[in-house]
Amino acid sequence: MKNCKTSFNHLPFISSRRFPLVDISAPMDKGLHFVFCVVTTVLLLRESSQTGTTRNDDAGTDLRGPEESLPTLTVTTILEDPYVMVRSAELxxxxIDLLKALATMLRFSYRVKVVGDGRYGAVTSSGNWTGMIGEILRQEADIAVAPLTVTSAREEVVSFTTPFLQTGIGILLRKDTVSQExxxxxxxxxxxxxxWTGLLFAYVLTCFCLFLVARLSPCEWNEPKNEENHFTFLNSLWFGAGALALQGVTPRPKALSVRxxxxxxxxxxxxxxAAxxxxxxALLSSGSEQLPIQTFEDLVKQRKLEFGTLDGSSTFYFxxxxxxxxxxMIYEYMDKRRDRxxxxxYQEAVxxxxxxxxxxxxxxxxQDLAxxxxxxLIRAPEVIGARGFGIATTQASPWTKKLSIAVLxxxxxxxxxYLRNKWWESSCLHKSRERWSPLQPQALGGLFLTLGIGLALGVIAAVLELSHKSRRAAGHAKKSCCSVFTEEMCTRLRIKENTRQSQETSGRANA
Structure with a gap:
C-alpha cells in the first residue's frame, strides 16, 4: 500500500492540523506507514463528529443547543399581587409560575413585558383598545398571561384559552367601617x-304529651272521678319551661311514662x-354577623360608604x-361619580x-387574597357574575389551542x-374559612329525633299502663277488656267534665 486513501473528505481538517511528533516525509516501512494512516483517520473522524454537531459554517445553521432553537413569545402582563410581582429585580x-409550566410543556421560550399603560384592556370612544388587549391587537405582544377576565367584548377581538382561574364579583370592605352595635x-x-321555630314546636308538643300521658296513666291519675290531676296543661307548660331554665318545678312526675x-x-x-x-x-368572638352589608342590595341601600370598581374593567361593564x-343602580351610581x-x-383600590x-x-x-x-379587611358573602381568567392571544394565533390543552x-x-394554594396561603385566610353562622335545624336533627322517640315511648307506656289497669278492672267487673279500656279513655279525656266533677267534690269537702 503506497498511499493512505479514505472515502471521507477531511482535507480542511488535515490542512489545519499538525502532528509534530511524526515526520510524514521521512522514509518508513509500509507497515508503519499503514498504522500511521489508520491512526490519523480515526483521530480525524472523532474530531469531525464532535465539531459537526455544533457548527456548520458553510450551511450557516445555528445549532448551539435545543434552548436557542425554540420559538420565543413576547408575553404582556400587569403587576398585580399575587399574579405578577417584582422581587429582587425579577418577576x-x-x-409567572403558570407561564413557566406552560413553556416547559409546549417547549417555547418567552420574554415578559409589563403593559405600558397599566390597564387590562377596554375599548375607547374612538374604537381603539387599551391595555394588554391593545398590545396584542397591535402585535406588540404574542400572548397576555395575567388576571384577564374572559368577556364577550374581548372575545370579539382576541382569542382566549380555557380559564385557568374561576372567580366572580364581590364586595371588599373594612371591618370597622361596616360594624354596627x-x-x-x-x-x-x-x-x-x-x-327557633322548631324549638318552640318541640316545647309545645312535649308539654302536650306530658299533659296527655299524665291523664292516661293510672299511676299518675288513678281515680279520675275522685282525684284532681296535677298535670294540667298550664302546669305542663310550666314544667317544660322550668326544665329549659334547668330548674326543678312541681308537679313531680310519678308514672313511668311521664318520667x-x-x-x-x-x-x-x-x-x-350547651349548643x-x-x-x-363564637358569635361574640368572631363578630362576623355584625356586617350589615351582606349583599349588593344592602350596599345600594346604605349611605355610609362610597363604592366603586376599576375604571374600564370587565366588572364595570358587567x-x-x-x-x-x-x-x-350600582352602575348609575358609579357612572355619575366616575372621577370620585x-x-x-387594584393596589389603589385596596x-x-x-x-x-x-x-x-x-x-x-x-378580594380573598386582600x-x-x-x-x-373582609369580603361580603354574596358573589355574582361567575367568570374566569384566561390567556389572551391573537385570533389567528396557532398557540390558542395548544395553550388551552396545556391548561386543562x-x-x-x-x-x-397547587399554585392557588401556594400564592393564596395566609394565616388570615385560615381564620376567614372559620366564619360563624347561625345554628341550623340540620345540625340538631339527631336531637329532635331523640325527643320525638322519647315522646312516642312515653305515650306508648301510658297506653300500656292504662290497658293493664283496664284488664284487671274488666276481670273484677266481668266485662270485656276493650269496653273497660274505652270507658277509661273517654273518662280521662273529658277534660271539662272531669274538672267540674273534681271542683264539685272539693266543694262538698270544704262544706
Whole structure:
C-alpha cells in the first residue's frame, strides 16, 4: 500500500492540523506507514463528529443547543399581587409560575413585558383598545398571561384559552367601617329562625304529651272521678319551661311514662343550652354577623360608604350591561361619580378601602387574597357574575389551542390547585374559612329525633299502663277488656267534665 486513501473528505481538517511528533516525509516501512494512516483517520473522524454537531459554517445553521432553537413569545402582563410581582429585580407570582409550566410543556421560550399603560384592556370612544388587549391587537405582544377576565367584548377581538382561574364579583370592605352595635334581639342570633321555630314546636308538643300521658296513666291519675290531676296543661307548660331554665318545678312526675318524657326533655334542653352557649360565644368572638352589608342590595341601600370598581374593567361593564335593577343602580351610581369612585389600579383600590369609607367591587378571588393579607379587611358573602381568567392571544394565533390543552392538563394534574394554594396561603385566610353562622335545624336533627322517640315511648307506656289497669278492672267487673279500656279513655279525656266533677267534690269537702 503506497498511499493512505479514505472515502471521507477531511482535507480542511488535515490542512489545519499538525502532528509534530511524526515526520510524514521521512522514509518508513509500509507497515508503519499503514498504522500511521489508520491512526490519523480515526483521530480525524472523532474530531469531525464532535465539531459537526455544533457548527456548520458553510450551511450557516445555528445549532448551539435545543434552548436557542425554540420559538420565543413576547408575553404582556400587569403587576398585580399575587399574579405578577417584582422581587429582587425579577418577576414572580402565580402567572409567572403558570407561564413557566406552560413553556416547559409546549417547549417555547418567552420574554415578559409589563403593559405600558397599566390597564387590562377596554375599548375607547374612538374604537381603539387599551391595555394588554391593545398590545396584542397591535402585535406588540404574542400572548397576555395575567388576571384577564374572559368577556364577550374581548372575545370579539382576541382569542382566549380555557380559564385557568374561576372567580366572580364581590364586595371588599373594612371591618370597622361596616360594624354596627348589637341589636336589641341579638341574643337570638345563635340559632336561625328555623331552629327557633322548631324549638318552640318541640316545647309545645312535649308539654302536650306530658299533659296527655299524665291523664292516661293510672299511676299518675288513678281515680279520675275522685282525684284532681296535677298535670294540667298550664302546669305542663310550666314544667317544660322550668326544665329549659334547668330548674326543678312541681308537679313531680310519678308514672313511668311521664318520667320517660321528662327525662328525654331534660336531655334535650341540656344539649340545646350547651349548643346555644357555644354558638353565642363564637358569635361574640368572631363578630362576623355584625356586617350589615351582606349583599349588593344592602350596599345600594346604605349611605355610609362610597363604592366603586376599576375604571374600564370587565366588572364595570358587567354592571353597565346587566338588566338587574340592583345592578343598574350600582352602575348609575358609579357612572355619575366616575372621577370620585373609580380607581386606576387594584393596589389603589385596596389602599382606599383601608384608609377611607370605601367599598371596592371587584374580582372575588383577588378580594380573598386582600382579606388574607390584611386581616382587618373582609369580603361580603354574596358573589355574582361567575367568570374566569384566561390567556389572551391573537385570533389567528396557532398557540390558542395548544395553550388551552396545556391548561386543562395542568388542572387535571392538580398543578393549578397547587399554585392557588401556594400564592393564596395566609394565616388570615385560615381564620376567614372559620366564619360563624347561625345554628341550623340540620345540625340538631339527631336531637329532635331523640325527643320525638322519647315522646312516642312515653305515650306508648301510658297506653300500656292504662290497658293493664283496664284488664284487671274488666276481670273484677266481668266485662270485656276493650269496653273497660274505652270507658277509661273517654273518662280521662273529658277534660271539662272531669274538672267540674273534681271542683264539685272539693266543694262538698270544704262544706
Amino acid at each position: 414572580e407570582g402565580y402567572c 348589637m341589636s336589641f334581639f341579638h341574643f337570638l342570633a345563635p340559632f336561625s329562625k328555623e331552629t 320517660v318524657i321528662a327525662a328525654v326533655w331534660w336531655l334535650f334542653t341540656i344539649t340545646l343550652l 346555644y352557649i357555644a354558638n353565642f360565644t 354592571f353597565k350591561n346587566s338588566k338587574n335593577p340592583i345592578h343598574q 369612585v373609580l380607581v386606576k389600579t 389602599q382606599r378601602v383601608m384608609e377611607s369609607n370605601y367599598a371596592f367591587i371587584g374580582e372575588s378571588i383577588s 382579606a388574607a393579607r390584611h386581616c382587618h 392538563k395542568l388542572r387535571e394534574s392538580g398543578d393549578l390547585d
